[in-house]
Amino acid sequence: xxxxxxxxILFVLYAILGVSLNLVVxxxxxxxxxxxxxxxxxxxxxALLSTLFEVPFLISVLxxxxxxxxxxxxxxxxxxxxxxxxYALASLGFNVIMYSIFLNWASVTRGPxxxxxxxxxEIGGVLFSSNLLFLLLAAICLVGIYGISxxxxxxxxxxxxxxxxxxxxxxTIFGYRTLDYKLVVFVISASMAAVAGSLFASYISFIxxxxxxxxxxxFILAIIILGGLANIKGSMVGALFLILVPELLRFVGLPNDIxxxxxxxxxxxxxxxxxxxxPQGLIGxxxx
Amino acid sequence: MNIIPQLIINSIIAGAIYSLVALGFxxxxxxxxxxxxxxxxxxxxGGYAVFVLSKVLGFHIGVSVILGVLCAGFVGYGLDKIVYLxxxxxxxxxxxxxxxxxxxxxxxxxxxxxxxTSQFRTLAQHIGTQRIYEVGSAIITQTQVIILIASxxxxxILGFVLKKTMFGKAVKAxxxxxxxxxxxxxxxxxxxxxxxxxxxxxxxxxxILIGFDTGIEPVMGLRLLLKGVIASIIGGVGNIYxxxxxxxxxxxxENFGIWKISAEWKDAIAFVVLIIFLLFRPKGIxxx
Numbered sequence: 205x206x207x208x209x210x211x212x213i214l215f216v217l218y219a220i221l222g223v224s225l226n227l228v229v230x231x232x233x234x235x236x237x238x239x240x241x242x243x244x245x246x247x248x249x250x251a252l253l254s255t256l257f258e259v260p261f262l263i264s265v266l267x268x269x270x271x272x273x274x275x276x277x278x279x280x281x282x283x284x285x286x287x288x289x290x291y292a293l294a295s296l297g298f299n300v301i302m303y304s305i306f307l308n309w310a311s312v313t314r315g316p317x318x319x320x321x322x323x324x325x326e327i328g329g330v331l332f333s334s335n336l337l338f339l340l341l342a343a344i345c346l347v348g349i350y351g352i353s354x355x356x357x358x359x360x361x362x363x364x365x366x367x368x369x370x371x372x373x374x375x376t377i378f379g380y381r382t383l384d385y386k387l388v389v390f391v392i393s394a395s396m397a398a399v400a401g402s403l404f405a406s407y408i409s410f411i412x413x414x415x416x417x418x419x420x421x422x423f424i425l426a427i428i429i430l431g432g433l434a435n436i437k438g439s440m441v442g443a444l445f446l447i448l449v450p451e452l453l454r455f456v457g458l459p460n461d462i463x464x465x466x467x468x469x470x471x472x473x474x475x476x477x478x479x480x481x482x483p484q485g486l487i488g489x490x491x492x
Numbered sequence: 493m494n495i496i497p498q499l500i501i502n503s504i505i506a507g508a509i510y511s512l513v514a515l516g517f518x519x520x521x522x523x524x525x526x527x528x529x530x531x532x533x534x535x536x537x538g539g540y541a542v543f544v545l546s547k548v549l550g551f552h553i554g555v556s557v558i559l560g561v562l563c564a565g566f567v568g569y570g571l572d573k574i575v576y577l578x579x580x581x582x583x584x585x586x587x588x589x590x591x592x593x594x595x596x597x598x599x600x601x602x603x604x605x606x607x608x609t610s611q612f613r614t615l616a617q618h619i620g621t622q623r624i625y626e627v628g629s630a631i632i633t634q635t636q637v638i639i640l641i642a643s644x645x646x647x648x649i650l651g652f653v654l655k656k657t658m659f660g661k662a663v664k665a666x667x668x669x670x671x672x673x674x675x676x677x678x679x680x681x682x683x684x685x686x687x688x689x690x691x692x693x694x695x696x697x698x699x700i701l702i703g704f705d706t707g708i709e710p711v712m713g714l715r716l717l718l719k720g721v722i723a724s725i726i727g728g729v730g731n732i733y734x735x736x737x738x739x740x741x742x743x744x745x746e747n748f749g750i751w752k753i754s755a756e757w758k759d760a761i762a763f764v765v766l767i768i769f770l771l772f773r774p775k776g777i778x779x780x
Binding site: 235237282285286288289290292293294296297298300301304305307308418419422425426429461462465466468469471472473474475476478479480483491492 | 526527575578579584585586587588589590591592594595596597598599600601602603605606609610714718721725754756757759760763764766767770771774
């Protein structure tokens, strides 16, 4: 039972990451490979604030959102000028820089040692110490983010995003400042990823830089491409699938380190097969 | 002690390695017009092929290197036939090709890590007995001299082949306009297959040389790829001579950068260079 709850929490975290990334990749058509960087910023914000200053969870989440928002604003200022493969490459570059900061700014992040002893969230006197309660908290966050995303994509804002995806030149001619739209959706998506990061840090209670690599960004990308681009439900399906399948490998009895690479192998193969036979994913609306 | 001569030598050696990666990357980009993110893994494949041949099977080192280079070439060729060619036939967008290559990279890196563990290994035969040459106040090892000579010879040969032979002209025709090349009777898919073979083989050689100089590990591919890509962008993507110039420039910036900042920030420095170039000189220093 504990194990199933653990899986459910992982699913919720990756669903948050997937749904938020889908806003940028699926709806706006910008292939961002830097989501793990914002996931990491949220995680480090909560980890540092909770271990050093004993800041309450909710406030650390808010600060994480602000910091991720700030960084994504700076990155977005640069990224919004690009499209297509250059966007993918430059965003990947930002992930490498951010990872490098987590790893090498040792006086703050403790480098490869990571940060241990992160407190469980406590909100309004309720300590979310049991995994079941934590799942509830995470699920509430997911529902909130799902709702916000749903609202965004069905609003006029969302329609402009889709128009940018289909033909940026035309929508510019209609007088929309596409750079601003691209920037705004990027910042929102990054802030949502930071929430997932805060949850992750307080759930696992230990973080180190190795969670926030380019590879992690590729995993999140695999989730949304599998589920389907420009489909929020699809991202949830993708997250469910890609969390559960690697777990099956555990039952085959592979040693832990090999199981990790099997998971990576599987994600790679899924990406290749999808591109070859079903580039729009399971229930996607948009093809790269 | 004057450190500058040593920094210059280190920059040149780094530049030589990067230019090998950039050469193949640019050749492939020129012919197919997509960012082949799996290109760096070819270096890993080459390195590990030599590791198996010389250390496990006990082949002569020269034979192992030749077979290792061929092995990387064949893997690249095979990937083109299995993954990229079918995608090109479907007229997939270059974003789909990019994501597919991301999948190839993810999966191959995982396979190598499963087969050989993530341990760092060296290809050098007798550790610590290499000859060392002194150039003024700087030193250079025998392996590094070989790296320099090998890459210069290779660049010269490749330059000759591309300029003077029918094959080189065909590659140029495909790079300029694949449709027209097809119309005048060039078997473009065959040419692109060869380009994948040559490009991957050169990347394989880069991996092998690194293996002799420092060592190989499964994750080396991404870093090498990124350096090769950054060098290509500095020099102008698709321009193979520009890529070589970009490689040496990147080598210089990196090595002089860590003169004042500590060495862990090398990757971050490289990406800062990339982003500066993307912003101010997106077509490279030799803008056409």
